Amino acid sequence: MTQRARWRSIAGLGARFLTVGAISTLIEIAVFNLLYLVFGWDPVAAKIVASLVALVNAYFGNREWTFRHRDRRGRTQEIVLFVLVNAACTALGALLVWAGIEAAGLLLDREIGPFIVNGVNLMSIVVVVLVRFWLYHSLVFRTSPPKTP
Template identity: 60%
Template sequence: MRRLAGVGTRFLIVGGLSTLIEVGAFNLFVYAFGWNLVVAKIAASLVALINAYIGNREWAFKDRDRRGRVAEILLFLAVNLICTGLGAGIVWLGAELVQGSTGRAPGPALVNIVNLASIAIIVVVRFFLYHYVVFRRTPKPAPVSPAD
């Protein structure tokens, strides 16, 4: 449990930095460049993804098995593609719910609340997928008994 807490703490630190990168990029894309919310969410997630891979591979999960960089990156990208799609869906749904209940598009404060809520949900999903799929430990072989 102590080891899991250490990995989880390092994961959250890397995730916190990646979140700052993602939120900054998201706001830049939406409010400076006028991008669509979903497109901005996807693009911002991809920008933060670079930091997330390096931080998680080289620090948070540094003691995990290395199955080969290409396979690991492909798994990392697949997990993040799923999580990015889920995050974009949450942002879209949140914006639609606000617009449906108020009759107008959500302002910057509500958009950012919805975006942060999507990030919080995705953090939990991402941790378990990184821990058990992307940066997993190879199970140790069972000890051979003398009778075998």
Template identity: 70%
Template sequence: MQLPPRAKRLLALGSRFLTVGAISTVIEIAVFNLLLVGFGWDAVAAKIVASLVALVNAYFGNRQWTFRHRARRQRWLEVSLFIAVNAFCTVLGAVIVWLGVDAAASLLDREPGALVVNVVNLASIVVVVLARFGFYHGVVFRVSPAPRAATEPGTPAHRS
């Protein structure tokens, strides 16, 4: 079965997006452990700095590779949207984990173990990755509208 051209483009875009995300995750883990173990930083401070380093990689990787074919807007606006989307997605992931762990505790009638918490966390990651892709695709690195053909006043534009 042959995929339609639009599906092929979306699959290629999604593959590049996931590759950038995987590289950013490796960077975040490496920087976190370097700061935590190598330099003796506090875990929370190390997590924040590692996340920021990975976020810089994610922005440039997605801007320069995943969505390179998209029109560019003013850099400050694009970066602001990128930060806003990632702040929203971070909160979304935290809320999903909080609700999932709370629901698991209610169902189990006790605090869930590490396995259950990790399953909930993985589910939150899937939701957040899909949300990020949608926001990056439709908001942050959106396609610029096609230029309209000039028409006579009062004549509807021809669409093919």
């Protein structure tokens, strides 16, 4: 495969991944705000639950569309890797939300409101999306190694 073809393939994967991710992100933001603003949950707890709800959409969208051409190593192993990767990504997202809220509170020297909390949440999503794509591509939905003759 030429370098140009490889980049086109990765760009196509990236576009499909971002589409699935955009839908999952909308789900995550809606659930986050429902839990945080409507039900008064702690932002970190709301982040964790919202991430887990969006995770269901992300698995099926990525398995059946983004990485459908990849070999399946067995549904159980794939799901275990998917859950482990997303547990780590959910923890990273929650850590980023917590750290961002703490930093914003210290910088502004006041209680921060929903606008800043949502800004912090969106920034955490951007970081986690990049990490998640790399892990899905290289670990969860990876291609089989070439067979030797």
